[in-house]
Amino acid sequence: MLERKEKVEIVVCIKQVPDTTEVKIDPVKNTLIRDGVPSIVNPTDECAAEAAIRIKEQYGGKVTVLAMGPPMAATALRKCLAMGADEAILISDFAFAGADTWATSYSLAKAIEHVGKPDIVFCGKQAIDGDTGQVGPGIAEHLGLSQTTYVQKVREVHDDYLVVERAFEGGFELIKVKLPAVITVDKSIEPRYPSVKGSIKASRSEITTWSAKDIKAAPEKTGLNGSTTQVAQVFNPEVKFWSEMLKGKNEEELCDLLIGKFKEREIL
Amino acid sequence: MSVKILDNLCNGCGACVDKCPFGAIELVAGIAKFKDNCTGCGVCGKACPNNAIEVTRKAKPKTSENKLDEYKGVWVFIEQRNGKIDTVALELLSEGRKLANELKVELAGVLLGENVGELAKECFAYGAEKVYLIDAPVFKDYRTDAYTTAICEIINIYKPEIVLFGATNNGRDFAARIGVRITTGLTADCTQLDIDPETRLLRQTRPAFGGNVMATILCQNHRPQMATVRPKVMKMAEPDYTRTGEIIPYQSSVKEEDITTKIMDIVKNLGNRVNLQDAEIIVSGGRGIGGPENYHLILELAEALGGVAGASRVAVDSGWVPHERQVGQTGKTVSPKLYVACGISGAIQHQAGMKTSEIIVAINTDPEAPIFSIATYGIIGDLHKVIPLLIQKIKELKLKAIA
Numbered sequence: 001m002l003e004r005k006e007k008v009e010i011v012v013c014i015k016q017v018p019d020t021t022e023v024k025i026d027p028v029k030n031t032l033i034r035d036g037v038p039s040i041v042n043p044t045d046e047c048a049a050e051a052a053i054r055i056k057e058q059y060g061g062k063v064t065v066l067a068m069g070p071p072m073a074a075t076a077l078r079k080c081l082a083m084g085a086d087e088a089i090l091i092s093d094f095a096f097a098g099a100d101t102w103a104t105s106y107s108l109a110k111a112i113e114h115v116g117k118p119d120i121v122f123c124g125k126q127a128i129d130g131d132t133g134q135v136g137p138g139i140a141e142h143l144g145l146s147q148t149t150y151v152q153k154v155r156e157v158h159d160d161y162l163v164v165e166r167a168f169e170g171g172f173e174l175i176k177v178k179l180p181a182v183i184t185v186d187k188s189i190e191p192r193y194p195s196v197k198g199s200i201k202a203s204r205s206e207i208t209t210w211s212a213k214d215i216k217a218a219p220e221k222t223g224l225n226g227s228t229t230q231v232a233q234v235f236n237p238e239v240k241f242w243s244e245m246l247k248g249k250n251e252e253e254l255c256d257l258l259i260g261k262f263k264e265r266e267i268l
Numbered sequence: 269m270s271v272k273i274l275d276n277l278c279n280g281c282g283a284c285v286d287k288c289p290f291g292a293i294e295l296v297a298g299i300a301k302f303k304d305n306c307t308g309c310g311v312c313g314k315a316c317p318n319n320a321i322e323v324t325r326k327a328k329p330k331t332s333e334n335k336l337d338e339y340k341g342v343w344v345f346i347e348q349r350n351g352k353i354d355t356v357a358l359e360l361l362s363e364g365r366k367l368a369n370e371l372k373v374e375l376a377g378v379l380l381g382e383n384v385g386e387l388a389k390e391c392f393a394y395g396a397e398k399v400y401l402i403d404a405p406v407f408k409d410y411r412t413d414a415y416t417t418a419i420c421e422i423i424n425i426y427k428p429e430i431v432l433f434g435a436t437n438n439g440r441d442f443a444a445r446i447g448v449r450i451t452t453g454l455t456a457d458c459t460q461l462d463i464d465p466e467t468r469l470l471r472q473t474r475p476a477f478g479g480n481v482m483a484t485i486l487c488q489n490h491r492p493q494m495a496t497v498r499p500k501v502m503k504m505a506e507p508d509y510t511r512t513g514e515i516i517p518y519q520s521s522v523k524e525e526d527i528t529t530k531i532m533d534i535v536k537n538l539g540n541r542v543n544l545q546d547a548e549i550i551v552s553g554g555r556g557i558g559g560p561e562n563y564h565l566i567l568e569l570a571e572a573l574g575g576v577a578g579a580s581r582v583a584v585d586s587g588w589v590p591h592e593r594q595v596g597q598t599g600k601t602v603s604p605k606l607y608v609a610c611g612i613s614g615a616i617q618h619q620a621g622m623k624t625s626e627i628i629v630a631i632n633t634d635p636e637a638p639i640f641s642i643a644t645y646g647i648i649g650d651l652h653k654v655i656p657l658l659i660q661k662i663k664e665l666k667l668k669a670i671a
Contacts, residue, residue, distance in 0.1 A: 037291070043585065043598075070304060098308060101456075102448060128598050128617065130476075132456035134444035137412075141448035146528035147412055149441045163532070168437045170543075171536035173409075178528040187584070187591045228453035233484040234309040234476065236289065245646040254647050255657045258629065259665065261645055265627055267549070267573070267606050268665060 004157045007061035010052040011118045012085065013108055013139065014045035014067050016076035017129040041076045044124025046083070046191035048184070052122045053084040053192075055157055062086045064115055068096055068107055074207045081202035082194030088207045089115065095212035095222045101130070103226035105138025110215040112143065120162070121182045125150055133184070140182035148177045152188035270324045271308050273300050277320035287315035289481045311481065339429040339491035342368040345419070345443075346379040346391060346399075347410075347434055353387055355504065356434030358394045360497060362505035363461060364432055365395035367470070370463045373429070374398055378422065380415055382408040388515050393507035400426070401517045406524050409534070410438045413527045416445045418520040423450060425518075428492045430470050432461075435496040443496055453487035454494040459501055470495070475597065475620050498601045499545055542576060542592045549575025549606045550625075552595055553583055554618075556611015556632060556651055560588040565655045566610060572662040573606070580612045596621035610651045614639025631655070 019040045041049075052063045064087045065080040067073045077088035091111045099107065112121060121140075126133035133149070140147035148166050156163035160179050165172045167186060177183070194202070212222055220226060246261075248254040262268040280298035292306040300312075300320075313323035342364045347354040361377060368375035376398035377391035388399040402418050419442070423431065433439040435457050447454035459482075460473040469486050470493040476483035487493040544550060551573065553566035563583075570577040579589040581596050595602055597620040607625035612618060614630070614637055622628070623642050630643035631651050640646045647654060 072304070100453065101444065102451075102453065105444075105448060126598070130456075131597055132444075133440045134447070134454060134456055137441060137444035138448045141416075141445040147441070147445070148529060149412075150437045165535075166437075171534065173531050174533040174535065176530040176532055181528070190587075228447065228451065228490050229455060229485050229487050231309065231476075231483050232471070232486045234289075234311050234481050235484075236287075236311070236481055243640065243643055243646060245640070245648070251649055251653045251657055254649055255654060255661055258645060258647060258658065259661055262606075265606075267627070268662065 004059045004159050006059075006159050008055055008059050008120065008157070009061055009116065009118045010056060010063045010120045010122060011112050011115055012045070012049045012052045012063060012065045012080065013112075013121065013123045013135070014049065014065055014076055014080060015042045015124075015127045015129075016040070016067060016069055016073040017042045017127055039072070039075065041079050042124050042127045042129075044126065044185060044187055046080075046124075047187055047189040048122035048124045049080045049083055049085060050191040051151075051154055051183070051185050051189045052120070055120070055154065056086075057084070059157060061119075064089060064118075066091070066108065066111055066115070068092070068099075068104060068111070071209075077207055078202045078205065079194065081205050082198040083192055084194075084198060088205065090207055090209045091211075091215060092209055093212040093222075095217070095219060098224035098227065099222065100227035100229045101132050101134035101138055102228040103222055103224075105135045106142050106221050106226055107212070107215070107217050108135065109139045109142035110217040111210060112139065114210065114215045117180065119179050121145070121180070123182065123184045125184045125186045136182055136184035143182070146178050146181040147183070148175050148181065149184040151183050151185045154183070154189075271302070271306065271310055271312065272322045272324070273302065274320045274322060275299055277318050278316075279318055279320075281317065283317055284312035284315045284321060288312055309476075309481065309483070336489075336491050339427045341373045341426075341428045342371065342375050342430045343400075343428040343432070343492070344375070344377050344396070345431065345433045345439065346377040346387065347436060347438060348379070348381050348384055348387060349410075351381070351384060351387065353390055354434055354436060354499075356436060356439075356497070356499040358390070358507075359499070359502040359504045360432045360434060361391060361394035361396055363497070363502040364430075365505065367430060367461060367463055368395075370465075371429070371468060376400060376428070378402070378419065378431075380407045380410075380418060385515065388513070389509070390507070392511045392513040393509045394505060395511075397513045399513060399515050401515050402520050403517065404520065404522075406522055406527070407520075409531050410441075411527055411529055411531065412442050412445065413529065414522045416442045416449065417522050417526075418518075420446055420449050421520055422518050423492060431492045431494045433494070433496045435498040439496055443494060447494055452490035452492060452494060453485075454496070455485045455487070456496050458495045458497050461495060461497070469493070500601060500603050542590075544576055544578055544593065544595060544600045544602050547576035547602070547604050549573050549608075550578045550595070550602055550604045550622075551575055551608040551610065552578035552580060552593075552612060552622075553589070553610050553651075554580035554612030555582045555586075557583060557588065558611075558652075562652065563589055565651065565659075568659050569608065569610075569655050572659045572666075573608075575604070575606070578602070580609075580618050581615070609639050609643070610655060612639055613637045614642065 123136035153165040310323040455472040551570040630639040
């Protein structure tokens with residue numbers, strides 16, 4: 001039984017991020033080793049792509065993936081094409097550099113307007129590098145759309161509304177949200193692995209690139225100019241920890257030492 | 269901010285290359301050059317012994333139309349569910365009190381709901397002098413449209429200079445929307461807030477770029493200055509229930525028919541709900557557990573210690589452990605009395621979520637694992653051998669205590 005009669009137009013906003021779990025510390029210099037840190041599609045953005053592709057597979061229509069970033073971000077878009085998205089757009093321009101979440105959500109909103117009038121805009125709940133979770137709601141406000149964040153499941157897709165599960169600390173709300181809407185998803189929607197066929201197709205696909213002018217973004221609202229916040233200072237966190245390595249001949253001794261510490265610190 | 273290397277002053281010493289948090293500087297023909305991934309963060313500026321890196325901090329001139337000086341006072345959004353205030357709001361009132369004292373302005377709570385007026389007393393006890401009360405059936409449960417519109421209206425009328433929100437799912441949901449609607453800045457997940465004594469600006473410090481560096485953010489040209497703060501980051505003050513204050517009721521224009529979402533049901537996780545943030549003891553497992561079949565070791569050790577089991581991002585992303593157990597920058601921020609990290613290397617993003625724990629125990633086979641640099645007690649060993657022994661010894665100890 002199909003809940004929805006019409007085909008569906010979806011835009012998925014994704015971000016290419018450094019895989020922060022792969023960042024290691026140089027034990028001698030106590031600095032970060034960034035060389036060879038791979039770039040990945042932000043994990044919950046992959047979930048967003050998955051949610052979109054599942055809906056398209058059921059109801060027909062089109063999934064467009066959209067990213068803002070340098071030309072190398074095309075790799076992230078290709079991954080989503082390989083998963084099953086139909087079209088990829090990269091907005092890339094020096095004018096976007098230095099954008100905070102206000103300016104980023106403005107630029108993405110302008111790009112979405114340029115794509116058309118999607119029924120649903122999917123985003124991941126937050127990016128693992130910035131960790132703000134502010135861009136999804138920002139896009140919704142710039143476009144004047146309804147929004148539901150932290151969605152763990154899309155239950156029903158109708159012509160003019162969705163029924164979704166929205167997580168909160170200690171449960172979920174079952175929400176009926178009017179379309180068009182911005183939906184941000186968490187990790188519960190498990191992304192598929194791209195098929196070999198999909199990957200080959202994606203590697204040959206064109207990635208459309210738009211500049212700030214192409215999407216008619218106002219210069220005073222993009223990049224550093226459009227940012228409502230300024231970075232005053234960036235510093236390496238000074239961390240002082242008092243560490244003690246427990247030394248024992250075997251596991252038995254190590255455990256006894258640790259239990260001794262637990263008693264000392266009134267844990268046991 | 270923008271950065272520039274002055275080629276005539278650079279002697280290719282490489283100090284900036286080491287200090288760059290992004291590996292975005294390389295030496296080309298004996299001179300430092302920025303790579304494409306430079307974020308312009310400016311850390312290199314201070315690292316250069318020859319002043320060969322110019323860091324320009326662009327600040328737009330203040331425009332008079334903003335009338336920034338009209339904005340006065342510190343506000344805290346008082347999140348409540350079923351008539352109970354979320355503890356993060358009380359933590360923020362405690363922190364907001366300090367900021368208000370420094371600025372010599374009033375601290376106010378903004379309370380939305382249906383029949384929630386009674387909760388104002390608790391706001392006063394935690395330091396608020398005023399409570400703006402927006403009380404109507406339409407605000408019974410949090411909904412983006414209703415809460416955003418009401419708060420934007422009241423900000424535009426009473427003009428606070430600072431507004432703080434708990435970084436809960438609801439707080440994060442609408443704070444960003446408010447920032448866009450009234451065109452002001454919002455800084456997420458601040459770990460430190462203070463006032464610059466000269467400019468009276470709110471200095472908002474947070475981990476940036478995946479927790480690799482700290483950044484202090486300012487909102488110079490817009491008001492209010494808004495920030496979200498995660499639960500358990502700020503300390504809650506002792507309440508004083510003899511304190512009183514003023515309740516200012518506000519009638520919002522929000523109507524039920526304007527709201528685009530409808531809550532059909534609220535389903536609470538009962539029983540085995542994982543509550544990492546309130547746990548006194550947390551035992552977490554990472555890559556070193558080797559697979560989902562071994563996670564029971566973590567669960568059993570947590571149980572033996574009377575704590576809750578957590579996990580690193582790797583364990584969650586590998587599908588071994590459900591994501592509600594994730595500790596770290598993309599998971600939960602925790603600050604328990606005891607944190608036991610088992611087979612967790614201690615990536616920066618994991619540390620960002622647990623390094624304020626009082627006692628940290630690390631069990632890992634790799635003596636080079638970064639987790640050992642922040643561990644109170646470190647054990648170099650195989651968790652598959654250490655944990656079963658530890659569980660057995662703790663159980664024996666507890667049995668002895670009963671006997």
